[in-house]
Amino acid sequence: MSGSGADGTNTGKRPNEQLSSWFVRSGWSKGELARQVNRRARQMGAHHISTDTSRVRRWLDGEQPREPIPRILSELFSERFGSVVAVEDLGLRTAHQAPSVSGVDLPWAGPQTVALLSEFSRSDLMLARRGFLGTSLALAAGPALVEPMQRWLVPSPGGEQGPPGAAVPAPSRRPARLSGPELDLLESTTAMFRQWDAQCGGGLRRKAVVGQLHEVTDLLQEQQPAATERRLFRCAAELAELAGWMSYDVGLQPTAQKYFVLALHASKEAGDKPLGSYILSSMSRQMIHLGRPDDALELIHLAQYGSRDCATSRTQAMLYAMEARAYANMGQPSKCRRAVRMAEDTFADAGFDGEPEPDWIRFFSEAELNGENAHSYRDLAYVAGRSPTYASLSEPVMERAVDLFSQDHEHQRSYALNLIGMATVHLLKREPEAATSFAGQALDIARKVRSERVNTRLRKTVDTAARDFGDVAEVLQFTDRLTAQLPETAEAV
16 A cells, blocks of 8 residues: 555554455545535534645554544445444544443433433533544344333333343432423523524534533432423433434434433333334434434334334324335335325324324424425435336426425425425436526525535535536536535534
8 A cells, every 4th residue: 555654654554454344445535525525524523623635645654543543434334334333444543432322221210310421421522622422333123222221111110120230229319399380491592502503503402401401300319209201201202303403414423322322221211112213214214314224223113112102193193204214225116105195194184183292293284295205206216226106206396395394494404305305206217407496596595504415405406406507507607606605614513
């Protein structure tokens, strides 16, 4: 390998053939990888990291980088290839982790859930001050993810400690009482954070949500009446899910998964199965994003089974829509279309079943239903080799979603994502001028919301347009505009 030993740091080291293999297949240059590592480090708050091409060369030549570099490389390659690429797959070592912090196979017991939530949120809050999360996280997938989540439905006997070595000592309990108005305020604050996320993206308020979650875990370490404790666990579950969602939105995938898992544990302690099904749907969406639709489908089926007798029609419709997304990405059109129909039929009953609906499902409006179903058809088009048939099925449904979101001033990130979705549909139909028009509208919103997910999808869409229609004037002009107005160095907080 060229440059090996040039700076004297590789003496006695063997080239990292695993990392080199992933690197070559990625198509990145050493400079591109260095820039991406630096950008992701800034997103994490690790401002002390400054990587260059010579450093990347030393990694390829066998140097073992310190955390959080292995975790960043795992995330970058996972996103590049659309599937989980673990730190070990890259031939890199991870720091030793306590069982209580690593992985997703955690004890299903109240005191341990509180301790783990407190420990993880505190570590996350320290990220901004110390530059990186002190523990290395790895994404779980396949049976390692799905099987522990299946215990969500298993009744927990008193004092269950979970797998050997995973238990965390229960915190000392201090007597305390929360008033009804104080609990109401906690719940309304969570709803406010959710609204901010929809309007502004995950980057702007993530740390505030994590801080609020940590405060709620402090309250759960005090003695509370049973009914109050259940409400606090529900609040903790909603905040942990939102922290996970915001982490997912800014590209912190292992952190997001950890919050989702902890949220599911808290929802079980709250006895709230519909909330648990919603958390599983967020995990499912992340698995689709990471190219694991089979895992996504298993998580959605678990959510549907667990909440079959208690979820409102709106929640059930959302789960059917996510089931359709999973089937679409698995290339199963008949099952996808059946799930789309079930989502539409079930949504028609929303609001008429007499059940009060929690704030967390309020986002699933007619606009969101149309957006999800349109993306399912669009995903089918990709899986079927850029099929114009499925693109044509997607277009009117996506058009309806865009129209509805244009009238919704709260869900701006969803509006941007559906505008990008419409741009991809026009690219599939080989209509680059229309695609750049919708991408331009999405860019206007992307500059206002702090969402790496929106930025990444917009860049990927424009890259596709430039690759397929690089000689079209509108595409050339928009590529220049994107580079100027949404530079790669933009930081997420």
